[in-house]
Amino acid sequence: MPAPGAAAPGLRTGSLRVRTVVAVLLLLAVLLAALAVTVELTLGQRLRAQVVDRLSDRAAAAAALVGTVDGDELADRLSAQGLSVVIRDADGDAIVAGPSPDELRDGPPSLGDGPGRGGPASGPDGGRGGAGTDTRDGTGSGATGSDSSTGTDSGEAGGASSSDAVTVSSSEVRSDDEVTTLVSQLSDGSTITLTTDSRSVGETLTQLRWVMTGASAAFLLIAAVGLALVVRATLRPLDRMTSVARSIAHGDRGRRLRPARRDTEIGRVAVAFDEMLDGVEGAERTALDAETRVRAFVSDAAHELRTPVAGMRAAADTLVRSPGTADERERLATHVVREAERAYRLIDDMLLMARVDQGLSLDVARVDLGASLLADVERQRLRRPSLDLRVVLPDGPVVVAADAGRVSQIVGNLVDNAARATGGTGQVTLWLDASRADEVAVLVSDDGPGVPAADRERVFDRLVRLDGARRSGDGGAGLGLPIARGLARAHGGDLVCEAPGVARPGAVFRLTLPVAVRAGSEAAVVVSAPSPVAAQTSALRRTTA
Known part of the structure; x- marks a missing residue:
């Protein structure tokens, strides 16, 4: 684990193409090696088994001829096939024919060598040499034998009883890389030992090994070229x-990959890449918009503060430089106080807006919204006696979970906004709607010119005032509605500007607040009431005017 503050290790950026090709080639090489070893072992075992089978066949055939064919002739027949033959009878006498095992290890005999026992034929008539051992008297016949002798043997074999046939009772195989020896124990007690040259098996396996090595190398070379092309196309x-990333870095923010298939590995990466670009572009746009709004806010705030400060400066300068009458000095002093109050209110609104942005703490409690609205209206009537304020409330208490002071501030800002829109002499109506179970709404409407549809969201931007409201001396700085919306959302509600209706021809603002819930109960403490439209014809509502 890296130490705190240490730089994280960089991303490993080895060539994916090279690693893929090398990995696949290594896998193919391992598979080919395993295949070559398997083939070599299987073929070698099969070839050696064939050698043993041939020796077993020769031993079985020789056992069938025992007693019908002379031992010397039988040995000659077996040795004529290139075998080293040792026939040992039950008495221990041995007949040896053909090359010895050591001679087989040294190589095959030359074409001039005969197949006599123990070595080449040395007798003047083609008889067998003295390397063999024969304890019986008499001289043997030639290796080729005579036709009459063969016929006699065959006749004797045909006349023999099947019950007297000699068979191989057991066999033992001894082999190495050069020769294979089969020792067969016959049923009459004699033993036939046959040895053959098995170097051809090793030579065949060596040749197979070279062929497999060359073919594998050629296959791996072709596979490397093919893999390089396939991986290149795949990547x-x-x-x-x-x-695309480089073009976006150079300013082309609108480029995207837009994969044809989203369920593949590359498709998922491309989708994630596009989503990241959308997020980055959106964050950049948001940051630019925020920077623009901040600059505009600072500019507008400086402009708004400049007006009262300039008024206070001019009035103060006049007070200092001009003696004037007592009435003039009182008028100038009053102007200074009024402009100072205006600047103080603007600064206070800015500070409150900043606190709302950072997260305003609220003193939330159960508040009877109907009683709170009546108290707010009475205070506003004292401030604005020429304004026609009306309240429509349902019967019974309407309890919400809110900060009573902040809710009064929201209502006050909405009434101030309506008063400025109507010139201070219009009609402003507050409706309390408790028809929903999860929230209540306060609608503030006036009979002014209303808010155009295109500006119903823009009026909540900071320091924004519609053209009709830009009158000097109205005291509006364009922060009342943004502060009211921020306070409403801090309560878990909202504040929106709605389209006017038949009963509400001017601007209509809807404030929503969550209802209060009794402890341990899911039922909201709100008295059910008809909608505000039905309140005009219902006797269950009371109206104060």
């Missing part, structure tokens, strides 16, 4: 992603 979307 082409990554090259396109790199190109």
Whole structure:
């Protein structure tokens, strides 16, 4: 784990193309090696088994001829097939024919060598040499034998009883890389030992090994070229992603990958890349918009503060430089106080807006919204006696979970906004709607010119005033509605500007607040009441005017 403050290790950026090709080639090489070993082991075992089978066949055939064919002739027949033969009878006498095992290890005999026992034929008539051992008297016949002798043997074999046939009772195999020896124990007690040259098995396996090695090398070379081309085509979307990223870095923010398939590995990466770009572009746009709003806010705030400060400066300068009458000095002093109050109110609104942005703490409690609205209206009537204020309330208490002081501030800002829109002499109506179970609404409407549809969201921007409201001396700085919306959302509610209706021809603002819930109960403490429209014809509502 890296130490705190240490730089994180960089991303490993080895060539994906090279790693993929090398990994696949290594896998193929391992598979080919395993295949070659398997083939070699299987073929070698099969070839050795064939050698043993041939020796077993020769031993079985020789056992069938025992007793019908002379031992010397039988040995000659077996040795004529290139075998080293040792026939040992039950008495221990041995007949040896053909090359010895050591001679087989040294190599095959030359074409001039005979197949006599123990070595080449040395007798003047083609008889067998003395390397063999024969304890019986008499000289053997030639290796080829005579036709009459063969016929006699065959006749004797045909006349023999099947019950007297000699068979191989057991066999033992001894082999190495050069020769294979089969020792067969016959049923009459004699033993036939056959040895053959098995170097051809090793030579065949060596040749197979070279063929497999060359073929594998050629296959791996072809596979490397093919893999390089396939991987290059497969990774082409990554090259396109790199190109798109670089073009976006150079200012082309609208480029996207837009994959044809989203369920593949490259498709998922491309979708994530596009989503990241959308997020980055949106964050950049939001940051630019926020920066623009901040600059506009600072500019408008400076402009708004400049007006009262300039008025106070001019009045103060006049008070200092001009003697004037007592009435003039009182008028100038009053102007200074009024402009100072205006600047103080603007600064206080800015500070409150900043606190709302940072997260305003509220003293939330159960508040009877109907009683709170009546108290707010009475205070506003004292401030604005020429304004026609009306309240429409349902019967019974309407309890909400809110900060009573902040709710009064929201209502006061909405009434101030309506008073400025109507010139201070219009009609302003406050409706309390408790028809929903999860929230209550306060609608503030006036009979002024209303808010155009295009400006119903813009009026909540900071320091924004519609053209009709830009009159000197009205005291509006364009922060009342943003502060009211911020306070409403801090309560978990909202403040929106709605389209006017038949009963509400001017601007209509809807304030929503969450209802209060009794402890341990899911039922909202709100008295059910008809909608505000039905309140005009219902006797269950009371109206104060």
